[in-house]
Each structure stands twice: as C-alpha cells, then as structure tokens.
Amino acid sequence: MKKLFYLVLIMALVSACGQKAAEEPVLEKHDVAIVDGHFTPEIMHQLGKISDLQVSPDGTKILYGVAYTSIEDNRSNRNLFVMNTDGSDNHQLTHSPKSLSNARWIEGGKRIAYLKGGQMYVMNADGTGARQVSDVPEGISEFKIHPDGTYVMYVSEFKVAKKPADIYPDLDKSTGRTIEGLMYRHWDHFVENIPHTYYATFDGNKLGEGIDILDGASFELPTEPFGGIEQLDFAPNAHQIAYSCRKLTGRDYAFSTNTDIYVYNMEEQAGVGHPQYNASAGMMGYDTDPVWSPDGSTIAWLSMERDGYEADKVRLFISPLVSGERIELSKNFKYNVGSPVWSPDSKEIYFSAEVEGVKEIWKTDLQGNFSRVTPEHEWYDFGTPIIVGDRIITTQTSLLRPAEIVSVSLANGTWTVLSHENDEIFAKLETPTVEERWIPTTDGKKMLTWVVYPPKFDKTKQYPAILLCLGGPQGAITQGWSYRWNYRLMASQGYIVVLPNRRGTTAFGQEWCEQISGDYIGQNMRDYFSAADALKAEPYVDKMAAVGASYGGYSVYYLAGIHKGRFSAFVAHAGIFNEESMYMSTEEMWFPDWDNGGCKQPGVYMAGSPWSKNPASVRHYANSPHKLVQNWDTPILVTHGELDYRVPVEQGMSAFNAAQMMGVPSKMILFPDENHWILKPQNSIHWNREFFAWLDTYCK
Secondary structure, rough: OOOOOOHHHHHHHHHOOOOOOOOOOOOOOOOOOOOOOOOOOOOOOOEEEEEEEEEEEOOOEEEEEEEEEEEOOOEEEEEEEEEOOOOOOOOOOOOOOOEEEEEEEEHHOEEEEEEEEEEEEEEEEOOOOOOOOOOOOOOOOEEOOEEEEEEEEEEEEEEEOOOOHHOOOOOOOOOOOOOOOOOOOOOOOEEOOEEEEEEEEEEEOOEEOOOOOOOOOOOOOOOOOOHHHEEHHHHOOOOEEEEEOOOOOOHHHHHHOEEEEEEEEOOEEEOEEOOOOOOOOOOOEEEEEEOOOOOOEEEEEEOOOOOOOOOOEEEEEEOOOOOOOOOOOOOOOOOEEEEEEEEOOOEEEEEEEOOOOOOEEEEOOOOOOEEEOOOOOOOOOEEEOEEEEEEEEEEEEOOOOOOOOEEEEEOOOEEOOOOOOOOOHHHHHOOOEEEEEEOOOOOEEEEEEEEEEEEOOOOOOOOEEEEOOOOOOEOOOOOOOOOOOOHHHHHHHOOEEEEEEEEEEEOOOHHHHOOOOOOOOOOOHHHHHHHHHHHOOOOOOOEEEEEEEOHHHHHHHHHHHHHHOOOOOOEEEEOOOOHHHHHHOOOOOHHHHHOOHHOOOOOOOOOOOOOOOOHHHHHHHHHHHHHHHHHHOOOOEEEEOOOOOOOOHHHHHHHHHHHHHOOOEEEEEOOOOOOOOOOOHHHHHHHHHHHHHHHHHOOO
C-alpha cells in the first residue's frame, strides 16, 4: 500500500474532528515543550506538515500548505504559505479555521484558487478578497485548471448504491444494504458513492455546470482508494483530457488492476457525443499518471505489464498523437518510474525513482537515455520535481526529518533548503544516528539494512532493538518520514531500530521484488533472520522485538511460530493471520489472488484461492500463520482498526484469541474509527504509548 501516503495522511488529519470547523480556532505554529531533548509522540504530532508545492507561472514564488495539529482538539488545520523561489520572504498567507487545500495559481499568478469546505474559492495573490466560486451539491474533493484558465475539472461523488427507500418507498427508515456483486466495500467504506470527474467552464468568478466525463457510467474516476486528480490531465492546446480509468465493475473489478489511458474530446459532436479513444488498448496492466507534453504533441504515462499484479515494474511510455505509436522509454532502466513531469521544451521527462534504498530524481530524453539528477545514493528522499529554469523545486525527507522544500540544481544536483518549518524544534532535540549496512543473505546476496541508533549511542553499553517487518508486501524502506511508524521516534525511546529491505522490496530491481510473490514463508523470512542475527551478534544489542503492519503484521504472526527464541516481544498491527479467511473477506481480490500463488498462473482468476490445486497456492495456505499458533510462546501485542476492509479486523481478533487460548501474554487494542492506518492525533498517540509500553515491558 504505497501511493499518495502524505496526501492521504494530511486529509485524514484535517477531517479528524467531530466539531463544526466554524466553531473552532485557527491552529497555527506554536511553541512545543521539549524536555531534555527527548522526542515524543506528542512532539511528532506538533510538527508542521508541508505539502502540495505550486510554483507561480513566472517562476518567482512557491505556494504551499502547512498543517498544524491540536492534540487536545484531536484535529489538524491546514493553511497556505508563500515564499520566493530563493526561500526569501516566507510568510503565512491565510489564517482560516477551516482547512484549505488544492491551492493553485490562476490568471498568471494574480490570484489563487483553492478548496475550503468542499467548495472552490478564489482570492488575490496576497490572500485578500476571498470568495466562493462553486456550488457543487456533492462537494469537490480535488480540482485541476486548464492551462488557458477557461476550464476546471473536479472530482465529486457519484451515487451507485440503492437505498431501501429506492426499492420499497414505504421503508424509508430501513438501514439494509442490498448487495449483488463483489467490491461492495473498499478500503474503509461501503461502496455507496464513487468518485466521478466533471469539467466545467470557469471565468475566474464562477464555476459553470459540470459535465460528467464518464457520462453516468458506474466506473471510478479517479480509481480508488489512492488515485487522485493526478490521474487526469488537460491537453495544453486543445479541448482534450487524458485520464486513467479501470472500466470494470463487480467481480471483474475485484480481480483486475487493468486501468487504461483514455483521450476524451471535450467538444461534443453531433450524433457521437464526446468522442474518445483508448491510448493503451491491449496493454492489460496498470496504466496511470497520464501527462501531456507542454507542446501538446505527446502523452506520457506509467504502465505495469501484467494484470492483477500491483508490484510489476513501473515503466515509462510515450505516445505521439500524430502516429499513435506506443514507445517504452524505460526498457534499459532497472528501477520503477514515478511522478513523471515534462521539461518546458517537451524534449525530456523528469521523474522520481527508488534506487538502492533512496528516492532520487532522474530524467530521460525521448530516446530512452536516462541520467541521474540528484547525487547518487545521498541519504535523502526527493519528491515530485517541479522544473523552474535551471533548478528543480521539490521536497526532501530523511529517516530523521519530515518534508522541507528544497531547490535542486539541474547542473550538478546540489540543493539548498528553502523552508525551515521545523528547524526550531529539531534544534532542541537529541539526534539519533543512521547507519547503512549491507547484510549477507542465506542465498549469497547482500541486503541493504538501515540501522537507526539512539541519541548518544555508546557501543560499550547494551540496548534493546526493534526489527521492523515491512508491509506491502512489496515496498521499500528508503529515507522517507512517516507519522505512523516513525523510526526516529523509536530510536529516541532508547531502541536500536533495524530496517531490512528484505526480498519483496521495490528499490533493488524487479528480480528482488518479485521473489516474494508465492513465497511469503520463504526467503524474505530468512532475510529477516539474517538481519536479526547480524545485529544480535553485536555486543551492544540486548533483547530484540519484531514489529510490523499489514504484510508486516503477517510477518510478525508467522515469525512468532518459527523464530526459536530470537525475539523477546512482538507487535502486529492490521496483520494477516488466517490466509484462508483473508482471501474470502478482503475487498480487492487481485491482491491475494496474485501473491498467494496465482502469480504462477497469471491471468487466471482464483489461481491463488484456497481451493486452487495450484501447488504454489497449496503450499501457501498450508503454511498460514494461524496453523503455527501451537508454537507461540512470546508476548504479543495486537492492534487493528475496525474500519479496515483491506485486512479485516477479524484477522487481528483471531490472532489475539489464539494467543489467549495458548496462554501467551497478549493484549489487543482496537480503534473503531480507524482504517488500515491509525491517523487521528489522539488515536496515534494512544497507539504509540501502548506500543512503547509493551516493548519496554518485555525488552528493557
């Protein structure tokens, strides 16, 4: 579960309150109490959270948002800031008690459009003269403005489920749901409304009536749960829209990842309506992120080849409109391509890529000649590039710091930090240290393992350690910053944090990534043992715990049955415990179908099912974690969100019940109002307190 994490996090924090926003005060930057340089969950949630950078059309200013959190009020409030592109004159532009989002420059930078309370507003560039310009009954969640400023496309809800009164008018108080096919719930909600994207005329003062790009069809646009307005793009010099859509419903939708890139004509033609064509027809995998070249001649997009596989190699394609030819630029590029951005002259494409454990910025020309922009293997992750003259404006994170805005030289990759949102706080905190280790694996390879040591680490002393089991199962531990599983926070509580990029991680080429599919119980588990044993061999490592979420929770449950005394405690969040029941209760079926052995018979629905005779599937289900509980003997903490429909809460409850039946010291914390992630401020702090209390009890 890898995409758009920071956007999802900010929006979840913004909506985390139960009171009316109009009755609440503006949340702004305030003094943070720090005692003896100690980093705590409370301090973490009071950091300013930077997001959504936008450079003015003349390239002189950067508009961005910062969210501040009130732990007491259990909510966050996001306002807008602006600064020059050299970092000077940085100041807060708005002071709204309601969060503002999706801010965009309009009219050549004279005004700014943004969202507040689900409607579109505009204001002068200095923050004055704000006025509402939309009145969309179902509200707006995101929007994008045509390069010429005359059209806006926006995302709003579209009803797809019938209510009882729609079927039986006399039963207007019935709460029953009528379900006749798969995908009746998704991520954290029952599918009663889905996103549709509309476009409307815009004169700077009023948004016109919206036209549904899907014309009422029951498909998602953008695709849930993580797709956003980046899945659509206006042609710069024509009335066309390129968009990514999975035009499937029900059972077919549940088992498929096949999205395509469509080109839609905004100009209606007699007897035809709005003509459109499928630019990726016959490409059966996950086609996303369409972007038009600035000259309007070519579409670029990202593509996975195989249907049903979310961790296939992410390739970069272009298609010149004149020929319609589809050209892969990334044939000789080992890594995944992300967040493509055209150069202003339409001759190059810049993008982000996870490369050997860090996220770098790269570029390619239209012949597929790739080159690195940021320095090789610096210990930072860089965000989506915005090209401004001879520099790139983007964000930068590390294991020790959240996002700040940086300016990167196109000539040599050197960068300058422009924002200093959290400098005052971090200047008062003791700093952990990070080490890069390449640990030998049992099959003769080497595995990148980040190790974060506590502040004032002294190798002559002993420390407890935490082995992090990564979710996904595909993903990577790079130099990212998380407010859910924060490695600096763990180290600051006195733990050595061990972060292995075991088999299945995505920053080391496709062979390393793909090995895990159909082999959950195999090499990646041995990789965990290799990392654990290497660190436990150090004289400064005492007891060690294994912790993880989602597939990382599966790993914890499985390790609990096979670890043979390596670990002194376990913590599993939202983990898969019983693979058979998980297959029949999760929502998107392509995920377990492929990874549970269906990868050995790609394209065949239910090849990875519990009733499949596929040998890979038979082996997989025979070794489900729940079949090893007779070996459990180590204290385990189970946590889960009750709104989690990806890994339903019954998985966590079953694991806890099994631990109790076996007499294993165990505890369960359930969050009725959280999904696969624990996001609300007080819930997150509660989770962290329980997490560290459990580890302290059994590892210190």
